[in-house]
Amino acid sequence: MRWLDRLLKRATTSETLIFCECNDSDCLECLPIKEEEYLAIRSRHPGSAQVLIGHEDKTDNILEAHKGYLVVQEIGR
Numbered sequence: 001m002r003w004l005d006r007l008l009k010r011a012t013t014s015e016t017l018i019f020c021e022c023n024d025s026d027c028l029e030c031l032p033i034k035e036e037e038y039l040a041i042r043s044r045h046p047g048s049a050q051v052l053i054g055h056e057d058k059t060d061n062i063l064e065a066h067k068g069y070l071v072v073q074e075i076g077r
Contacts, residue, residue: 021049031069041071048073
């Protein structure tokens with residue numbers, strides 16, 4: 001049963017990688033994010049984008065700042 005507890009704990013705390021959602025169509029960089037955090041952000045800010053710090057545009061409205069990435073609302077999106 002301990003192995004199951006460890007497996008479940010790892011499954012709920014593990015991070016996954018998603019592509020940076022910046023406006024640079026050539027950007028292939030990824031950012032680590034926990035699935036539950038990603039889903040919570042999408043729930044709070046539908047239509048938002050997660051971008052690496054430094055990948056935001058001057059016109060982006062920064063909604064949240066996290067370790068290594070920002071949640072932005074792109075103008076015209």
